[in-house]
Amino acid sequence: MSEPKVREMTPEARRKVRAFLMTVPALAVLALVLLAPLVIVVARSVTEPQPGLENYRWFFATPVNLTVLARTFKVAFWVTLLCVVVAYPYAFAMSVAGRKLRLLLILCVLVPFWVSGVVRTFAWVILLQDSGLINKTLLAMGFEKIRLIRTQTGVTIGMVQILLPFMIMPLYSVMRGIDLRLLLAARSLGARPVASFFQIYLPLSLPGVFAGATIVFILALGFYITPLLLGGASSTLLSTLIQQQVLSLLNWGHGGAMGVVLLAATFGGLLIAAPLMRRRYPVTGGER
Amino acid sequence: MMPLQASTPETATRRTPDRIPGAAVGIDRIRKTYGSYVALDDVSLTIRPGEFMSFLGPSGSGKTTTLNVIAGFTGHESGVLKIDGREIDRVPPHRRNIGVVFQHYALFPHMTVAENIAYPLRQRRIGRSERHAMVGAVLEKVELSALAGRYPAELSGGQQQRVALARAMVFAPGLMLLDEPLGALDKKLREALQLEIRRIHRELGSTFVFVTHDQEEALVLSDRIAVFNKGRIEQVASGEELYRAPKTLFVGQFIGESTVLRGPHESRGDETALSVAGARIRIAARRPDAGGRQCLLLRPEDLRLCAPGSTAGGHENVVAARLREKIYLGASVKYEAVLTDGTVATARMPASGPSFEIGAPVDLVWSAGCGTLLDDPGA
Numbered sequence: 250m251s252e253p254k255v256r257e258m259t260p261e262a263r264r265k266v267r268a269f270l271m272t273v274p275a276l277a278v279l280a281l282v283l284l285a286p287l288v289i290v291v292a293r294s295v296t297e298p299q300p301g302l303e304n305y306r307w308f309f310a311t312p313v314n315l316t317v318l319a320r321t322f323k324v325a326f327w328v329t330l331l332c333v334v335v336a337y338p339y340a341f342a343m344s345v346a347g348r349k350l351r352l353l354l355i356l357c358v359l360v361p362f363w364v365s366g367v368v369r370t371f372a373w374v375i376l377l378q379d380s381g382l383i384n385k386t387l388l389a390m391g392f393e394k395i396r397l398i399r400t401q402t403g404v405t406i407g408m409v410q411i412l413l414p415f416m417i418m419p420l421y422s423v424m425r426g427i428d429l430r431l432l433l434a435a436r437s438l439g440a441r442p443v444a445s446f447f448q449i450y451l452p453l454s455l456p457g458v459f460a461g462a463t464i465v466f467i468l469a470l471g472f473y474i475t476p477l478l479l480g481g482a483s484s485t486l487l488s489t490l491i492q493q494q495v496l497s498l499l500n501w502g503h504g505g506a507m508g509v510v511l512l513a514a515t516f517g518g519l520l521i522a523a524p525l526m527r528r529r530y531p532v533t534g535g536e537r
Numbered sequence: 538m539m540p541l542q543a544s545t546p547e548t549a550t551r552r553t554p555d556r557i558p559g560a561a562v563g564i565d566r567i568r569k570t571y572g573s574y575v576a577l578d579d580v581s582l583t584i585r586p587g588e589f590m591s592f593l594g595p596s597g598s599g600k601t602t603t604l605n606v607i608a609g610f611t612g613h614e615s616g617v618l619k620i621d622g623r624e625i626d627r628v629p630p631h632r633r634n635i636g637v638v639f640q641h642y643a644l645f646p647h648m649t650v651a652e653n654i655a656y657p658l659r660q661r662r663i664g665r666s667e668r669h670a671m672v673g674a675v676l677e678k679v680e681l682s683a684l685a686g687r688y689p690a691e692l693s694g695g696q697q698q699r700v701a702l703a704r705a706m707v708f709a710p711g712l713m714l715l716d717e718p719l720g721a722l723d724k725k726l727r728e729a730l731q732l733e734i735r736r737i738h739r740e741l742g743s744t745f746v747f748v749t750h751d752q753e754e755a756l757v758l759s760d761r762i763a764v765f766n767k768g769r770i771e772q773v774a775s776g777e778e779l780y781r782a783p784k785t786l787f788v789g790q791f792i793g794e795s796t797v798l799r800g801p802h803e804s805r806g807d808e809t810a811l812s813v814a815g816a817r818i819r820i821a822a823r824r825p826d827a828g829g830r831q832c833l834l835l836r837p838e839d840l841r842l843c844a845p846g847s848t849a850g851g852h853e854n855v856v857a858a859r860l861r862e863k864i865y866l867g868a869s870v871k872y873e874a875v876l877t878d879g880t881v882a883t884a885r886m887p888a889s890g891p892s893f894e895i896g897a898p899v900d901l902v903w904s905a906g907c908g909t910l911l912d913d914p915g916a
Contacts, residue, residue, distance in 0.1 A: 433610050434643035436630040438704065439660035445631075448656075452647050530647045531690040 287512075294505030304506035314490070318510065321487040322518075324401060324476070325469035328408045332416040332465045333458060335409065340420035340457070345429070362414045370475045373407040374398065377479065399481030407479045408472055415468060416461035423457025459526040463519065470515055487511055556742035559587030560620050560711030562607065567616030569602055576602045577613065578768040584746065586711075589738050591755040592748045593791070594765030600748045603765070604714050607746065608637050620712065631660070636705030636713040636743075640720055642697045644689040650700050651676070651685040657708040675707045678737065695726045702734070706741060713738075715747045719754065731757050752792050764788050780836070786911045789834040796840065796882040798833045798856075799913055809910060814878040816856045821905040830913035837885035839907040842872055842893055843900045856901045858882060863895050874899055 258266070294304050308314050343354045361369060376382050377397040384394045397403040427450065435445035473488040480486070487507060495504035562584035569577040577599050584590050592600035605611035606618065609630035618626050625633060644653050651672050658668045676682045679699040689697055698718055705713060715734070719727045735758055738745045749755050755762045756776040763773045764787070772784045776792075783789035786797065800813040809820040811833055820833055848855050858874035861881070865888065872884045872893065882901055893899055 428641075428643065430639055430641070430643045431645060433608075433630070434637065434639060435645075435656070436610075437608055437633075437635060437637040438657035439631050439634075439708065440656075441631055444660065449645055530688045532646060 290505045290508050292505075293501045294509050297500075297502035297505070304502040305510070307503060308506050308510055314507070317485055317487050317490055318514070320401075320484070321470060321511070322514070324405060324408070324484075324486060325466050327405050328412060328469045329462050329466045331405065331409045332412055333462060336413060336416035336420055336461065337454075337458070340417050340424050343417070343421050344424035344427070358414050358417050361410070366411055367474055369411055370407055370478045373403070373410070373475075373479055377403045377406070398479060399484065401480070401484040404476045404480045404484050404486075407475045408469055411475060412465045412468055415464045419460040419464065420454065420457040423460070424454055427453045456526065456528055459522065463522060463526070466518070467515055470511060556740070557709050557711055559585075559742055559744035561586045561622070562712060562744065562746070563617070563619035563622070564603070564607070565617040565619070567603070567606060567613045567618065569606065569611065569613045575768050577606070579616070580768070580770055581616075582763055582770060582773060584744060587742055587744055589735075589745045589747065589758055589760045591759040591762045592746065592765055593750070593752060593755040593762050595750060595791075598765035599768040600750075600763075600765040601716055602768075604716055604746065604748050607712075608635055608714055609633050634708070634710050634712075636708070636710040638698075638701045638705045638713070638715040638718045640717045642689070642701040642718075644697055644700055644704070646689050649686050649688055650681065650692070653689070653700060654704045654707050656704065661708060671707055675703045678740070679703045679733075694722050695730060698722065698730060699733070702737065706737070706743070710743060712744045712746070713741075715745065717748050717750070719749075727754070728757075734758065756792075764791060766791075781909075783834065783909060783911070786832060786834065786914060789909060789911060794837050794883050794885075796835045796837070796880070796884075798835070798880060798882075799830070802831045808905070814856055814876040814880065816854070818854045818856070819905040820908065820910055822910045824910055832911055832913040833908045834911055835882075835903060835908040837871065837883045839903050840882060840884035841902045842874070842884055842886060842891075843902050844891075845898050845900050848900055848902050853902050853904050856882075858899055858901050860893050860895050860897050860899050863893065872899075874901060876901075 295302065297304070339354070339358075343351055346354060374381075378384075379394060379396070379398065381398070383397065388394060397406070431449050431453070432445045435449045436442070440448065471488055472486065473492065476484065476486040477489055477492075480489075488511075491504050491507045491511075494500045494507065562582075564580060564582040564584075566579045566581050567577055568575075568579055580599065580603055582603075592603060594600045602611060606613050609625075609628065613626075617624055620633070620635075645656065648656065654672045654675060655668050658671060663671070672685070673682070676685055679702055681696065681699055681703065684692065684696060689700065692700065701718070718734075719730055722730065731754060734745075734747075738758075747755070747758055759776060761773055761775055762779055764771045764779065766787050772779060772788045774782075779788055779792045783792065789795055790797070798811060798813045798818065800811045800818075802809055802811045804810075804823050807821070807823055809823050809831065811818040811820060811831070813833075818833065824831065842860075843855075845857065856876060858876045860872060861875050862871075862873035864871040864873075866885075868888060869885050870888050870890075870892070872886070874882045874884065876882060884901065
């Protein structure tokens with residue numbers, strides 16, 4: 250029965266159907282491992298211990314929750330900003346380097362990436378602790394010790410290092426596509442080197458900045474291990490609070506509500522950022 | 538911002554609608570190497586104000602490198618570059634005031650056509666209303682007024698090229714550099730744009746330097762052509778002179794079609810004799826200063842095909858050959874004939890004349906006054 254219908258479809262429509270069919274396995278996995286737990290979390294947040302919005306009322310009525318939520322966004326913001334500042338020149342160097350140097354630069358990004366985040370975080374503990382390498386060096390040079398471990402600074406440093414590849418890679422892929430002759434063209438038209446960067450290169454690389462910043466910001470909001478190991482009581486992030494509620498206090502209602510609030514806040518942030526990420530100019534179809 | 542050297546806002550505005558005085562370019566023994574590779578080997582050249590000069594040569598011959606040196610994109614190790622008598626070797630590209638049109642247009646994808654063209658004016662701090670008027674005027678000149686609000690990706694290749702041209706000339710530079718600007722376009726569009734570039738050059742009055750590897754394009758456009766080969770300039774002359782009186786075998790073979798005859802030579806009085814494929818050839822030219830091997834370069838229209846033995850010889854040269862190819866070209870027919878020593882000769886005769894069939898033995902005939910005697914760099 251469906252045979253004649255298929256024949257009526259245009260090749261375009263048939264291609265689309267076929268493309269959709271190819272996404273079915275991925276969609277099935279996502280539904281199973283992402284959507285189902287999410288539904289359960291939302292359900293428990295409004296049903297435990299009794300039906301209603303009591304858990305949400307508790308969340309917004311408890312000052313420490315709000316403080317930690319604000320802190321989580323603040324840390325994510327700083328981590329994202331620092332990642333942009335560190336990754337931008339690095340990705341630029343990667344995009345203009347010769348073959349060998351580029352390979353080396355890519356390896357420097359990827360090799361730490363292949364090491365588990367837990368291991369890297371412990372490495373940071375060794376570096377940052379009061380008797381760690383950084384403080385020993387400072388002392389040896391005659392400076393005073395600075396407190397890094399169990400502070401927000403320490404958490405931020407560790408998170409920047411771990412999240413850096415997520416910023417460098419999207420930036421690099423956008424920068425590789427930028428025709429460097431555009432900069433020569435700008436120079437020949439009267440632009441000083443600095444002007445040619447800010448007027449031509451920077452605007453063309455912004456899509457990469459926004460893509461990387463979005464990934465890093467979202468990952469930073471939910472970061473767990475690094476803030477737990479590098480942070481202290483004064484630098485607890487929301488993920489740690491959620492873990493306490495669920496695993497230590499077995500309060501699934503509170504934990505679920507916190508998770509939903511974090512998710513909603515993340516979506517809110519994305520909604521604000523989305524218009525920034527849209528390219529205002531077409532990029533394809535040059536030769537027609 | 539530092540003031541740009543040649544056109545302050547006032548002069549640029551005053552100049553735009555009228556003709557621009559073309560800049561003179563002096564290139565004196567410029568040398569550029571990449572490691573052990575010599576890209577430019579003491580290149581010297583004088584370009585006259587208002588002239589249309591083409592740089593012609595195969596890829597890797599140094600023509601684009603020379604252009605980049607003039608634009609300031611590439612540094613050179615030695616030699617002097619002058620524009621209107623002023624040394625500009627140390628002047629950075631943004632202060633040279635040269636309009637550059639790139640091979641792949643290099644339009645800014647995030648700016649509209651009007652914004653692209655206004656870019657050089659903005660760098661020169663020209664006010665908004667003036668800028669608007671100048672962009673409008675140049676858009677009219679390249680017949681793109683209707684597309685001012687479009688983005689480069691929304692334009693065809695030919696339209697993008699015209700925007701690039703408009704952007705390079707809107708600030709009225711005395712010198713325009715065009716790097717194979719038509720290379721990516723199809724033949725028909727290329728020919729239309731060639732005529733447009735010629736018209737713009739005539740109307741504008743500034744000096745144009747045009748890089749191409751297409752000899753036909755160079756012949757259509759140029760007042761003079763500089764033929765590049767292996768980092769050197771072989772000859773600078775008008776197209777006609779390059780065709781009729783090439784100075785080197787490379788130029789003769791690169792421009793137009795040719796037949797090259799080689800053999801032992803000897804000078805006798807005002808003439809030179811060459812032994813080619815068992816025949817003795819007389820050439821009404823002598824190069825007493827030339828040593829080494831000599832060869833004779835003939836153009837297709839110099840050669841005539843005759844039935845074997847039908848010509849007495851006398852004051853004309855006759856060489857036997859066998860016809861290999863016959864190509865009908867409308868007004869004329871092109872023949873390829875192979876001499877007994879393997880040399881391939883190309884002849885072109887009016888289609889209305891006698892016809893010959895492929896495989897037939899023929900006599901190649903030409904007068905002693907035809908052709909050019911050249912040094913043979915060794916085959």
